[in-house]
Amino acid sequence: MVPDFLTIAEAGSLIAKRELSPVELVQSRLTRIERLDGKLNTFIRVLGDEALAAARSAEAEIAAGRRRGPLHGIPIGLKDIYETKGVPTTGHSKVMMHHVPREDAASVRRLTDAGAIVLGKLATHEFAFGGPSFDLPWPPARNPWDTSRFTGGSSSGTGAAVAAGLVLGGTGSDTGGSIRGPAAFCGLAGLKPSYGRISRAGILPLAFSLDHAGPMAWTAEDCAIMLQAMAGHDPTDPASADRPVPDYRAALSGEVKGLRIGLIRHFYETDNPANEATRQGIGAAVKVFEDLGCSVRELRVSPLADWAACGIMIMLAEGYAIHEATLRERFVDYGEAFRDRMALAALITGADYIQATRLRRELAAELAEAMANLDLVITAAAPSEAPTFDAVSKFAIFERPSLTMPFNVTGSPAMSVCCGYTEAGLPLAFQLVAKPLDEATVLKAAHAYERATPWRSIRPRLTPS
Secondary structure, X not given: OOOOOOOHHHHHHHXXXXXXXXXHHHHXXXXXXXXXXXXXXXXXXXXXXXXXXXXXXXXXXXXXXXXXXXXXXXXXXXXXXXXXXXXXOOOOOHHHOXXXXXXXXXXXXXXXXXXXXXXXXXXXXXXXXXXXXXXXXXXXXXXXXXXXXXXXXXXXXXXXXXXXXXXXXXXXXXXXXXXXXXXXXXXXXXXXXXXXXXXXXXXOOOOOOOOEEEEEEXXXXXXXHHHHHHEOOOOOOOOOXXXXXXXXXXXXXXXXXXXXXXXXXXXXXXHOOOOHHHHHHHHHHHHHHHHOXXXXXXXXXXXXXXXXXXXXXXXXXHHHHHHHHHHHHHHHHOOHHHHHHHHHHHHOOHHHHHHHHHHHHHHHHHHHHHOOOOOEEEEEOOOOOOOEHHHOOOOHHHHOOOOOOHHHXXXXXXXXXXXXXXXXXXXXXXXXXXXXXOHHHHHHHHHHHHHHOOHHHOOOOOOOO
């Protein structure tokens, strides 16, 4: 009997020892999807036959001594902005319902080359921006901790599917927090790597200079395993970093004693005030890091509103450049949330955009200087637990400054880490941020924290659809 919940590391170890069959693992996830996804809506498209064929192939390769690594035979899901050869990639939108790519996205090829098995395409906010929406061809994903609640966006289906154990890991994208938000609300580990670390070739864009691709999984170790496969230079992505890729999993065993951490408290105490449960969770997390031998000191940077306004201005201007022609021709084919948010960008001038990019350089330089003698920054990932759907307004992203946007502005690696649960059993989270291209330190610190706390042993209780 395959357990309901397995991490990538656990399943990979069992497969390597021939104690778990990739076919059994994939079939168990397909059965779980059939039982549970009717109430979670995480999948736009399940690729059951294709996944089982890939699992049989993986099993034969492993039996012949050709195991490719820890992802070989592991079932994952893809946010439906990652292009897949011969399989529709819709962006969760009527506008692209019939778009069938000729090639896989570069990162999808890397994952399947590493042996990962794609179970299907996962729900998102429309074009990674408009949601949660109920007027699209597919419903929004629901939070497995409480289906009346929001998953966060825009990697909504990935957040819910991983938390529910429908897949062992999945892909996300993050332009202003779209990996870290769902990871926070669904209780995952969600990593936004440095800008350029993972190729975005073949991923539907939202804002070219802010878009990041990354892994979402249950643990930091699982994110390290996925990042290892996904990362690397790609000349077809002009922003791809031509820098060596370290051994992320090996880095997890490194020493965290002596790490210097800056706590940006004002982001979540005054700039976007977090609730008491979140503040207490972060305070307890700081104590854990201190007990592990890290030094933590308070850090002040520009107000959160400056970072958020800069990022939103750039995101809207770049997003409008992508969608303007189609908005003019097919305005009502977009969902209300996307079209009404994106229509605001028609009012942005070239001068507005240039001033935002100038501010961006100043803010990036400010964070670099502030972190000169630090290894990491810690702050809130979200101001509260997941809200109910009816509490999320159409213009919610403009109402309070985003806690995640600062690190899209800078391109820094940033990760959401679960730091406990409310009395109602809903996840809480903080962010860890490092210097550009230093994902290894983020993962090492997150892994040490997870091992020192009980939160990764708690999973949502689900009943069949």
